[in-house]
Amino acid sequence: METYKPSPIPLCEPNLGGREKQYMAEAVDSNWLSGGSFLRRFEQQLADYAGAAHVIGVSNGTSALQVALALAGVEKGDLVLVPNLTFVATANAVKYLGADPVMVDIDARTWLMDLDLLQDFLENQTFRNSNGCFHRESHRRIKAVVPVHLLGNVCEMERLNEMADHFALAVVEDAACSLGSFQNGWHSGTSGLLGTMSFNSNKIITTAGGGAILTNDEALAKRARHLITQSKSHATEYIHDELGYNFRLVNPLAAMGCAQMEQLPGFIQRKKEVAAWYQRELGEYDVVFQQLTPGTDSNYWHSAVLAEDSRNLIAALAADNIESRPLWTPIHELPVFTNDLYVTRENVSSDVSRQGIMLPCSTSITDEQLKRVTQSIAKFLDVSIKV
Ligand SMILES: Cc1ncc(COP(=O)(O)O)c(C=O)c1O
Known part of the structure; x- marks a missing residue:
């Protein structure tokens, strides 16, 4: 079967x-x-x-x-x-x-x-x-x-x-x-x-x-x-x-x-709706959103959150047939750049990268699909909180 x-x-x-x-x-x-x-x-x-x-x-x-x-x-x-x-x-x-x-x-x-x-x-x-x-x-x-x-x-x-x-x-x-x-x-x-x-x-x-x-x-x-x-x-x-x-x-x-370009205003509108959806539906969970700088009107090109157990969350989403990805690896960790100067106090980029997850955010994504994504994340976070 x-x-x-x-x-x-x-x-x-x-x-x-x-x-x-x-x-x-x-x-x-x-x-x-x-x-x-x-x-x-x-x-x-x-x-x-x-x-x-x-x-x-x-x-x-x-x-x-x-x-x-x-x-x-x-x-x-x-x-x-x-x-x-x-x-x-x-x-x-x-x-x-x-x-x-x-x-x-x-x-x-x-x-x-x-x-x-x-x-x-x-x-x-x-x-x-x-x-x-x-x-x-x-x-x-x-x-x-x-x-x-x-x-x-x-x-x-x-x-x-x-x-x-x-x-x-x-x-x-x-x-x-x-x-x-x-x-x-x-x-x-x-x-x-x-x-x-x-x-x-x-x-x-x-x-x-x-x-x-x-x-x-x-x-x-x-x-x-x-x-x-x-x-x-x-x-x-x-x-x-x-x-x-x-x-x-x-x-x-x-x-x-x-x-x-003819469709750009509609694309931005949908990206904003998708970001607002995640912020609303995941607001009560232990995830962190990117904060906009003062005066910024973002296109919200890519929705992303930080979560402690990010790699297992990515795997849990994949099990529900939902694609997500880690944020980029910090440049100083890549072999080509390890001899270059890195100015830091607390290596924030490695923490953000380790916890970062890029979430589905196509402009064609439906509300039904968004619901599936947030339900899948909520299911994972609820379970991992109880463990
Ligand atoms: C921040 C940033 N810089 C540069 C690039 C390079 O653009 P391209 O892939 O068109 O060469 C990308 C994306 O691909 C990017 O996300």
Whole structure:
């Protein structure tokens, strides 16, 4: 006899319920593939929505970060400040340029870079001269800081920008997760020198694979377009005036993005409902939610909680055919980064990572499915409390 298995509930599925097929077919029919009108339209939609003067479509969020850091002046041998809890791409992009990340521990409430800790590090472990900010011990230049707006929560940008100004650091915002998140009226990714986004298939909108660079600086935008097209400096001759990249977003994928942008307000609305559901239904249990920074209107891209017995909870959900995942492993624990500097007092990122669970939050998730998730979690927590 077959045992009954409830239908699967995926973690975070793309939602392609709009004009994706129509626009992609139009892009194919136009025969413009590498560039074309959908790419320009997608970039403009993003610029209008985020209030950024310039948006440049690129191949993914990681390449966006790599190019943005290069544009910010990061060079071989430099140090770049990143939060210790983030997707590995943030730190990888630093390494691609021959620089090294300095990981800064996170705030236990917001799960974002701890700005008190950052300030303490900058005031006590660095010195400044006319060439910039330098790490006292290694005498290496600290060129930039990368706030990551994790899960949709926005780092306190006014404070960070002031600090960065004071210590001569370029600010590159990793807004991979935060399209639709605002802080005091500013869209995430638009208040620093440069911002980057990802349109990977699990993000709030997707182009299957894709990303964007945002900036209000016209010269940087021009240089970004130049770098991502192999630094080709002549219309017809193959003249390349510096080391460039092949990082452009292609027209059929941008077409998907145009259709996704039309649905963004509805996606954000549903993400907010899902987050509110978890907060309401799990509020009385022994789980901890991410706290928003002051003035943040989050897109609630990914719902997550901290629970003591997180790995067993993930297994219990899997037994009910519900997909969930741990939060990212802290960067300092990954082999590539173990020799890099980690600024911390209490290693909060390891605690948050150990307890973190990403919960199902597709924009297409039904209330019925949400009920199954919270009932499954409640069942596990009730039992584990009694044990
Ligand atoms: C915080 C963060 N930064 C960067 C990236 C990299 O984006 P992509 O996967 O599009 O390269 C992602 C997601 O994938 C991310 O979550």
